[in-house]
Amino acid sequence: MGFELFDIIDPAECGREASRIAVTMLHAPLCPSGKMIVSIDNGFGGVIFHEACGHSLEATSVAKGNSEFAGKLGQKIASDKVTAIDDGTLSNAWGSINIDDEGNPSRKNILIENGILKGYMIDKLNGRRMGMEATGSSRRQSYKFAPTSRMTNTYIAPGNDENDNIIKSMDYGLYAKKMGGGSVNPVTGEFNFAVLEGYMVKNGKIDTPVRGATLIGKGSEILTRIDMVGNELDLAAGMCGSVSGNVPTNVGQPLIRVSEITVGGRE
Template sequence: MLNKSIIEDILYAALSSGGDFAEVFIEDNFTTEISTVGGNIEKGMSGRDYGVGIRIFNGLNSIYAYTNDLSKDNLIKITKKASKAIKENPKNIIINFDKVVIPNLHEHKLAPSKIALSRKLELMERATSAAKSYDDIISQVTVNYLDQEQNVLVANTEGVFVEDKRVRTRMLINVAAEDLGQMETGYVGPGALMGLEFYDTIDIEEYGREAARIAKTMLYADYCPAGNMPVVVDNGFGGLMFHEACGHSLEATSVAKGVSVFANKMGEKIASEVVTLIDDGSMTNHWGSLGVDDEGNKTQRNVLIEKGILKGYLIDKLNGRRMNMKATGSGRRQSYRFSPTSRMTNTYIDNGESSKEEIIANTEYGLFAKYINAGSVNPATGDFNFSLSEAYLIKNGKIYKPVKGATLIGNGSKILKDVDMVGNNLKIGQGYCFSTSGAIFIGAGQPTIRVKSMTVGGREEA
């Protein structure tokens, strides 16, 4: 991607004015995006993004520069400019590139760039047709297809010199159902850190029908009652609730600055004993996985909470300096235009001992949240809110009827302590996370869980 001698020159130039650490991040990224509405192509884009990011530390200070002009003269020029911003006495640091290159653990068979456009459109048409034919009330089907081949190289003055190839594909299916002037939508978005062989492992028509089913169900649903009640959250992307409500507050980005509700609580009981929270970027071929993170560290399984006890944080290199702790393979960025910081990968509540059926049967009255749509959190306070794309009332230990317009409102610290049942049907969904280092791919998951009391927003009092 860049000649090793040029990388070496950049790193020496980076330390020329007193920095004590320097890093080069090189990215060569190929992306294809296609959108269809009703089976007709709405837009299509295919492109390449190629650039270099250069980061320099001096103690707890850092500076980051990036460019898509990869000429040696320009790279050395901007590096020296950045280096002058971290002024101190120059250090005599020996650079060693002899570290073993980590093999790519997330293999792919069908590189998207080698697959004809007609094949990708055929997959989209199959999803569209399945959704359209589900019911006459289906008024519109929008399908967005994405694939990406991202090649990165990370080198730094501590001897890291590693490459990672990340091949991803995903299809987002959004279906609208309309009747008597009312409209509701359903959405699914399967994806993986795989090539086009991913679509041989799933039934894309079934996903199309599932999106249509959600839209139809919500169209004829009553409005959700408001109030405090037990909430059962189904397995899969329901884990987004813990990604938002707890995960962001466990990232060193906020912990190191002391603005997280979980700062300085290592070893303390912060959750119910049935809660074990894990972040694992090494899970084979999962949407949020990487071979190495964007600082060149091998990804790993990080136990954040174990049986209610806070065991760890997600730590990047710079915040690790601030916390005097090692990086955990959690340094991530959207592209070379962003400086990395601590971010989640695949974050999930681990399996418990109850079945989904037992959890529902033990809930006299409450809300069953089948699909969480979106949410937000304030890491400093842990306060969050989520909207639900599919939900049901539970009555007498059984699913009673669908309801729409439901929101979940609460606090991350409280919800962790209020989880009183955890299922044994772990599933991880796919999504995106937007934060200080840009938009990144994440997995979020859990088994079915029950929170003994949550504030549910709706249109009427329960």
């Protein structure tokens, strides 16, 4: 992807959106803390799955036993609502590749299907260790790094729930519209992520904007608590860093509802 990026992204609109968020959050009250229902918006909301679950599905971690999903193929690890995919073949997508850095053709890999763990992202070396074939997932930043299994365009697939119905289903909770950065323990999947733009939801309606919210949890537990999945998928571009350097990836998901997440606030 090169200058054609500007055919699909309007820099002026990006600036207006950034200023809108800044003004909205400037005088917003601090977010209350506690365990509550949380709806996470589409697009960059997928960063939580990418960081807390995606890296644990790479053979780099699985082959060494440094993943909570190691040895769980065919087992239920998420709610029935969850299907997760890593697809390096998407047209014009930021994380797409024609072939991986071991010469294997890129492909669509089903990681989780209706809650069942179906596969990992596998490079040749770790595939031999695991007794499994490579999945076209080997990547590196440059010749300075040894290639290993990495994500491409990784997302939770769209479901059947309407976005409006997801919000209406919440008596009280947090709507995380824009996610920020955070930290993850790659072995346990424990994470915390900042919410850049959040709103309290009361009686099924989006209410007061709030600032200072943080989502705290464990990837495997969150997967089992996703009880509604919207039907509008969106992807968001970023750079992913790991042992083989920084590579372009997409994260993504539709709007999802999690029945319970610990929300850290400053109220």
